[in-house]
Amino acid sequence: xxxxxxxxxxxxxxxxxxxxxxxxxxxxxxxxxxxxxxxxxxxxxxxxxxxxxxxxxxxxxxxxxxxxxxxxxxxxxxxxxxxxxxxxxxxxxxxxxxxxxxxxxxxxxxxxxxxxxxxxxxxxxxxxxxxxxxxxxxxxxxxxxxxxxxxxxxxxxxxxxxxxxxxxxxxxxxxxxxxxxxxxxxxxxxxxxxxxxxxxxxxxxxxxxxxxxxxxxxxxxxxxxxxxxxxxxxxxxxxxxxxxxxxxxxxxxxxxxxxxxxxxxxxxxxxxxxxxxxxxxxxxxxxxxxxxxxxxxxxxxxxxxxxxxxxxxxxxxxxxxxxxxxxxxxxxxxxxxxxxxxxxxxxxxxxxxxxx
Ligand code: AMP
Numbered sequence: 001x002x003x004x005x006x007x008x009x010x011x012x013x014x015x016x017x018x019x020x021x022x023x024x025x026x027x028x029x030x031x032x033x034x035x036x037x038x039x040x041x042x043x044x045x046x047x048x049x050x051x052x053x054x055x056x057x058x059x060x061x062x063x064x065x066x067x068x069x070x071x072x073x074x075x076x077x078x079x080x081x082x083x084x085x086x087x088x089x090x091x092x093x094x095x096x097x098x099x100x101x102x103x104x105x106x107x108x109x110x111x112x113x114x115x116x117x118x119x120x121x122x123x124x125x126x127x128x129x130x131x132x133x134x135x136x137x138x139x140x141x142x143x144x145x146x147x148x149x150x151x152x153x154x155x156x157x158x159x160x161x162x163x164x165x166x167x168x169x170x171x172x173x174x175x176x177x178x179x180x181x182x183x184x185x186x187x188x189x190x191x192x193x194x195x196x197x198x199x200x201x202x203x204x205x206x207x208x209x210x211x212x213x214x215x216x217x218x219x220x221x222x223x224x225x226x227x228x229x230x231x232x233x234x235x236x237x238x239x240x241x242x243x244x245x246x247x248x249x250x251x252x253x254x255x256x257x258x259x260x261x262x263x264x265x266x267x268x269x270x271x272x273x274x275x276x277x278x279x280x281x282x283x284x285x286x287x288x289x290x291x292x293x294x295x296x297x298x299x300x301x302x303x304x305x306x307x308x309x310x311x312x313x314x315x316x317x318x319x320x321x322x323x324x325x326x327x328x329x330x331x332x333x334x335x336x337x338x339x340x341x342x343x344x345x346x347x348x349x350x351x352x353x354x355x356x
Pocket of ligand 1: 182186190213216267
C-alpha cells in the first residue's frame with residue numbers, strides 16, 4: 001500500500017506534552033522518527049523526540065517548514081487553530097482528519113454530531129445571552145452545567161447552575177464566551193472506550209475502562225469496568241460508530257456516562273487519551289502504538305486485554321510518592337516535568353491486579 005509509511009519516515013506531532021512524549025516513544029519502537037511542534041520551551045516530548053520546532057501556532061513560516069519536513073502530521077491535543085491546520089494540510093496529510101477536529105473543538109457541534117448519529121447525550125442548548133440562558137433553563141431545568149463551547153478541558157470553563165437565580169453569575173463567570181447549557185446526567189459511573197480506526201477502515205476498540213475524576217481531573221482508570229457483557233459491547237459499538245461516521249484515522253477517546261437508561265455520550269477526544277494509559281500494561285499493543293500504526297497506514301495491532309489494571313495519575317505533589325511506588329513492582333511513567341504545580345499531570349502508575 002503506497003500510503004504505508006516505511007522505516008525511518010518522519011511523523012510530525014502538534015503538541016509536546018506527555019501524550020506527544022509517549023507517542024514519540026511508541027513511534028521510535030516501530031522505526032519512525034518524530035518531529036514535535038510546540039510553542040512552549042523544554043516540553044516533555046522534546047526529551048525523547050528526534051527533532052523539535054519551538055514556535056507559535058501563528059508562525060506561518062515555521063508551520064510550513066515543519067509540514068514540509070515530515071511525512072504525516074498528527075496531534076496530541078484538539079485545540080490546534082484552524083488557520084494553522086490549513087497551512088499544514090497544504091503540505092502533508094493530517095490524521096485524524098479535519099472533521100473530527102472541528103467537531104470536537106466545539107461542544108455544540110459535538111453534541112449535534114452525536115445526536116445526528118442517534119446517540120444519547122445530555123439535553124443541551126446553545127447559549128450566548130441572558131435571554132437564551134433563561135429559555136434553556138426553562139426547557140432543561142436545574143441542576144445544569146454551563147460550559148464554554150470551546151477550549152474547555154479538565155473541568156475548566158464550566159460552572160454548575162443549581163437554581164435559576166444563579167444564571168446571571170454563571171454567565172458572568174464564562175465572560176461572555178459562547179456557551180452550551182447541559183442538563184446534569186444522573187449517572188452511576190463514568191467509563192471510556194479507546195477506539196482505533198486504520199487507514200483501511202478497520203476498527204479495533206479496547207475494553208472499556210472505569211474512570212474516577214477528582215476536581216475535574218482524571219484520578220484513576222480501572223479495567224475491567226464494572227459492566228455487563230452486553231453493556232461492554234454496547235459501549236464498544238458506540239465508539240466504533242463514531243470513528244466510522246467521522247472517517248477517522250487514529251485513536252479516539254470516547255467518554256460515556258453509565259445510566260439506568262443506557263449509555264450517554266459525554267464527549268470524545270480525537271487523540272490518545274489519559275484514560276487509555278492502562279493499555280501500556282494491560283495489552284500487547286498499547287494506545288500509543290495503535291495510533292502510530294493507524295496514522296502510518298499500518299494494520300492495527302492486537303489490543304486484547306491480557307491483565308486487569310488500575311491506572312493512577314500522579315498529579316502535582318503526588319510526585320513525592322515516586323520513590324515509594326518504585327519499590328512496589330508497579331509500572332511507572334514519568335513525564336520529565338521539572339515543576340510539580342497543583343493539578344499538573346506529572347506521571348502515572350499502572351498496577352496489574354490480576355490476569356484478565
Ligand atoms: P467534561 O469536561 O465535559 O468532560 O466534564 C468533566 C466532568 O464533569 C465529567 O467527567 C463529569 O464527571 C462531569 N460532567 C460533565 N458534564 C456533565 C453532565 N452533563 N452531567 C453530569 N456530569 C457532568
